């Protein structure tokens with residue numbers, strides 16, 4: 259076993275508050291911690307991407323690139339962002355010119371590492387982003403999304419790692435978004451990757467089910483180069499294991515790194531205050547460690563969102579039925595991993611199957627997965643399910659890379675911005691591409707007084723997908739304020 263110290267990356271500024279406080283930490287709440295965070299010497303700071311761009315615009319009246327600039331100006335550590343490949347930070351595929359513009363402009367704002375994943379683990383959906391990051395002189399980190407299914411095994415994950423190295427990635431991340439990978443399997447995958455690729459490997463997990471820190475320990479024994487940790491109270495539970503806790507776990511280990519415990523204590527004190535300020539968005543359900551997620555093999559956030567959505571549909575008593583339907587839907591749709599956005603798509607389709615009968619009613623997103631519009635599924639889609647989806651939607655199945663069907667979009671975006679008298683630079687174009695309504699709300703409301711706070715049970719990120727029938731959920735804007743409304747068929 260190599261004795262080089264394992265490197266810790268820090269996620270408190272992105273995954274930490276996305277997992278535990280609905281992505282509501284403001285730039286202002288981050289700024290006082292930056293000097294301490296920067297001086298500790300983490301491998302990198304995860305500062306952007308995931309839901310932070312959406313949430314910043316929608317709830318915090320922050321233009322996303324302004325946060326990046328503000329943090330960049332006060333830190334010399336490497337910055338890392340989470341990117342959903344061809345989806346950028348949205349839920350649909352974008353044309354290559356928009357993906358390129360997003361990455362180039364983000365690199366110009368000082369992003370160092372682009373952590374690039376695809377919900378189907380289809381490398382074709384990651385290639386444009388990988389090339390763009392490299393062309394900008396930055397690191398493309400290819401992601402292997404961990405999931406358990408009859409077609410996923412240690413060998414298939416290692417093979418994907420090799421493919422991503424061949425595509426030009428400078429590092430790899432084994433991303434266990436739900437905290438479900440058994441420590442022994444993490445060991446085997448990391449060991450296999452270390453034996454078959456030359457680039458550094460990061461292990462990312464969550465403490466949701468209580469095995470995250472042990473998984474890191476196993477990964478470190480297998481030779482992983484770095485792990486992601488956060489700062490309590492934006493750590494543990496549905497977040498990453500806490501940094502100080504992970505250090506304690508590695509005491510006397512030959513690969514234990516040295517980080518300043520006094521500085522970590524000072525950070526903990528700062529973030530404890532911030533956590534209290536965000537108490538409208540934190541919850542006991544996210545803080546506690548619960549092996550329930552292992553039973554259902556779904557991300558922890560999906561469980562809590564799902565309980566809310568079933569309640570809204572008057573289907574609380576169908577919880578077990580719907581969860582039994584999840585593997586049925588996954589199998590039919592080619593055993594896709596459960597990560598944004600596929601976790602929501604599979605969940606909604608399971609709900610529809612229980613409510614209306616199996617495959618009587620398809621969500622538009624499940625239709626697109628069945629017909630190849632999200633990319634290549636890990637196993638073939640069930641032919642009968644694909645036939646029904648094609649008949650119901652009138653769409654033909656495809657086998658090409660989905661973005662090959664997209665025309666370039668930057669010119670139209672610039673024209674749309676100009677028509678509204680908004681700035682037309684690339685920063686605004688890429689935000690307009692992904693969040694046109696939110697950008698409008700941002701411009702209309704940034705000088706208006708704060709909007710009313712949502713209730714604790716309201717879906718926080720865009721996790722509720724239109725069910726096709728039954729009550730529909732809309733966001734409306736009145737005088738610059740945003741309201742959530744539910745419209746039912748009556």
Ligand code: CO
Pocket residue numbers: 273434435462463464
């Ligand atoms: Co995560």
